[in-house]
Structure formats: structure tokens, C-alpha cells
Amino acid sequence: MDKEILLVEDNPDDVELTRIAFKEAKVANQLVVASDGAEALDYLFARGRYADRNPDDLPSIVLLDLNLPKVDGREVLQAIRASEKTRSLPVVVLTTSTEPFDVEASYALGVNSYIQKPVDFERFVWAVQQVGLYWLVLNHPREGGA
Secondary structure: OOOOEEEEOOOHHHHHHHHHHHHHOOOOOOEEEEOOHHHHHHHHOOOHHHOOOOOOOOOOEEEEOOOOOOOOHHHHHHHHHHOOOOOOOOEEEEEOOOOHHHHHHHHHOOOOEEEEOOOOHHHHHHHHHHHHHHHHHHOOOOOOOO
16 A cells, blocks of 8 residues: 655645645545644654554655644654654645745755745646655655655
């Protein structure tokens, strides 16, 4: 079975667009959605409502919005990179922000890729498909890593 994709996104429209894009790209991985940063961390570290989840069963990739309620995307990224268990987990920031500070801060915190969400539907679908193609098909993860 293919590993899950963790989408950390608080905008229901962007969640639905991402689902459509992966479906059109025939990505078989299940999309798990966390609607805020706290839920994402609970999922990744198997706590709270995800306490019964196997913490060793990490997703293939985390698609992370930056501007999230409760815990923002930068803090989520920082927590992922601070843990030995999740340090090598591929994280792609998928956000509307093009602020140079956000781009630089994300890379400084260890993001693997930073993608601005296109506003146009067709371009958004294309961008998400490319992310899926690269990270789930073409990329060869480290042995023992995510």
C-alpha cells in the first residue's frame, strides 16, 4: 500500500482542489488532511486524537501551508526538523505567500521545496500534479527515512 500524503491546509477549497489534482494525476496515495498546525503535529507524532496511530508509519510527504490557525506552518516545519524521527521527512511548502521572508525562513528551517499556489485552477492542478510526480514517483528517499 502506498504511504499517505499529509496535506496541512485550512482552506477547504484548496483541500478540494488538491484532491482533484491528485485524482486527475492518478496518484493512489491517500490524502490525509490536517486543518491546522496543531492537528498536523498530533498526526505526525501520534498524539491527541491520533494517539492510536503507529508513530513509525510516516507519510510519504507533507504538503504544508504557512498561514495556519493554532500553530503556523513555520512552527510545524521547525518541529518536524527538530525530531530525529521526522527530520528526513520531505516537506513541501504550498502557500499563497511570495514574501521573500517566508521563502528564506522556510528554507532556513529545512523545507525541501517552496511552491506558490497558483490562483488559476488549471495551473493549481498542474502544480499539485508536478509535486506528486516528483516526490512520489521520481524522488528516491533515503534508506530508513520517510
